[in-house]
Amino acid sequence: MENTNLLAIAEEFGSPVYVYDSKKIVSQYERLTNAFKQVKHLKLNYAVKALSNIAILKLMNSLGAGLDTVSIQEVKLGIAAGVAPSNIIFTPNGVSLEEIEQVSSMGVQINIDNLSILEQFGTKHPNVPVCIRINPHVMAGGNSKISVGHIDSKFGISIHQIPHILRIVENTGMNINGIHMHTGSDILDVDVFLYASEILFETAKNFKNLDFIDFGSGFKVPYKEGDIETNIEEFGKKLTKRFNSFCKEYGKELILGFEPGKFLVSEAGYFLAKVNVVKQTTSTVFAGIDSGFNHLIRPMFYNSHHEIINVSNPKGRERFYSVVGYICETDTFATNRRISEITEGDVVAFKNAGAYCFSMASNYNSRFRPAEILWHNNKAHLIRKRETFEDLTKNQVDVDIFETVTEAAS
Numbered sequence: 136m137e138n139t140n141l142l143a144i145a146e147e148f149g150s151p152v153y154v155y156d157s158k159k160i161v162s163q164y165e166r167l168t169n170a171f172k173q174v175k176h177l178k179l180n181y182a183v184k185a186l187s188n189i190a191i192l193k194l195m196n197s198l199g200a201g202l203d204t205v206s207i208q209e210v211k212l213g214i215a216a217g218v219a220p221s222n223i224i225f226t227p228n229g230v231s232l233e234e235i236e237q238v239s240s241m242g243v244q245i246n247i248d249n250l251s252i253l254e255q256f257g258t259k260h261p262n263v264p265v266c267i268r269i270n271p272h273v274m275a276g277g278n279s280k281i282s283v284g285h286i287d288s289k290f291g292i293s294i295h296q297i298p299h300i301l302r303i304v305e306n307t308g309m310n311i312n313g314i315h316m317h318t319g320s321d322i323l324d325v326d327v328f329l330y331a332s333e334i335l336f337e338t339a340k341n342f343k344n345l346d347f348i349d350f351g352s353g354f355k356v357p358y359k360e361g362d363i364e365t366n367i368e369e370f371g372k373k374l375t376k377r378f379n380s381f382c383k384e385y386g387k388e389l390i391l392g393f394e395p396g397k398f399l400v401s402e403a404g405y406f407l408a409k410v411n412v413v414k415q416t417t418s419t420v421f422a423g424i425d426s427g428f429n430h431l432i433r434p435m436f437y438n439s440h441h442e443i444i445n446v447s448n449p450k451g452r453e454r455f456y457s458v459v460g461y462i463c464e465t466d467t468f469a470t471n472r473r474i475s476e477i478t479e480g481d482v483v484a485f486k487n488a489g490a491y492c493f494s495m496a497s498n499y500n501s502r503f504r505p506a507e508i509l510w511h512n513n514k515a516h517l518i519r520k521r522e523t524f525e526d527l528t529k530n531q532v533d534v535d536i537f538e539t540v541t542e543a544a545s
């Protein structure tokens with residue numbers, strides 16, 4: 136997208152506002168499917184939690200993607216977007232048996248990640264095919280907040296518990312149709328991922344009726360110049376070769392599944408905010424914008440780096456800024472960042488704002504959540520209205536139970 140497009144959107148729809156470029160989503164989807172074109176049955180289930188607007192889910196559906204969901208509400212959003220329940224997989228962690236049963240009764244593929252629920256579900260519904268989430272105990276990334284494969288992780292059933300899984304399967308007579316892993320959000324090293332895949336193949340041999348093996352996600356996209364990016368093409372080549380030979384050994388053409396979130400939508404997103412104030416202190420120039428961690432929490436929560444460009448003055452002389460929000464907390468988006476000269480009223484754009492940005496937004500400080508725009512065929516489509524004051528109050532129950540303190544008689 137051009138700076139002028141972003142500027143025009145901020146002018147038309149106000150700020151702050153999220154913008155998503157459909158073309159980038161489509162090209163990422165195609166890049167991933169191309170990398171695995173030698174696999175007979177490839178299935179990409181888009182991880183809804185990255186960005187859950189119904190228009191985005193419709194776009195994914197039009198591309199042929201299924202959905203990976205973590206709550207019954209995400210399942211319902213997918214169905215509202217027109218996605219067939221059979222095209223949805225439910226991969227929750229720590230949810231109740233009741234919720235899993237409800238989702239299962241909708242015709243959605245269930246993925247179970249603990250022995251207790253596996254036993255209970257299998258006992259009650261031995262005929263429903265179930266996928267099992269394995270924890271291969273491989274750390275695919277360096278950041279402990281986003282690597283979920285380590286030994287103490289709450290995710291998945293440990294590979295050391297395979298004998299227990301097999302006992303439950305045998306006792307209940309349930310049918311395991313898929314094996315799954317998701318080692319976290321940062322595959323830095325293709326070989327580490329291939330190593331984890333070997334563990335998954337080894338596990339898969341224990342189950343005779345598999346339809347698919349789901350390798351989860353964790354594809355890394357660049358957030359700034361020089362960042363490591365998962366080499367999807369190399370990864371595709373290596374895993375395809377190994378997967379195809381495993382299928383031969385297994386005696387069946389299995390489906391190879393992934394559930395990318397960030398890879399598909401991160402780089403398609405821009406978050407636009409307006410600079411309310413430029414404030415000089417003894418050591419720093421602050422650019423204070425009309426937003427905060429209520430709208431974009433990744434920099435504060437994960438220490439994530441998001442590139443910031445001044446779309447009102449892209450060619451201006453560069454200066455150093457700390458970009459901060461308007462929330463009454465320390466809400467620093469960036470420190471000591473080189474940005475073209477900022478004047479109050481300028482619009483700045485945060486890049487990589489497609490994944491885990493709007494979907495993590497809140498109403499903290501009683502601010503409205505932003506509008507969302509889909510840029511499609513060179514046209515801006517409003518896909519979510521900015522909230523209004525009514526949204527802040529509509530679920531609050533007004534009680535009339537307090538007596539006003541009256542002044543003591545003088």
Ligand SMILES: *Cc1c(COP(=O)(O)O)cnc(C)c1O
Pocket residue numbers: 182184185203205226317319320321351352353354394395396397398490
């Ligand atoms: C969040 C999640 C994903 C998506 O991860 P990304 O890093 O955004 O690609 C995939 N699978 C599961 C089970 C998840 O919880």
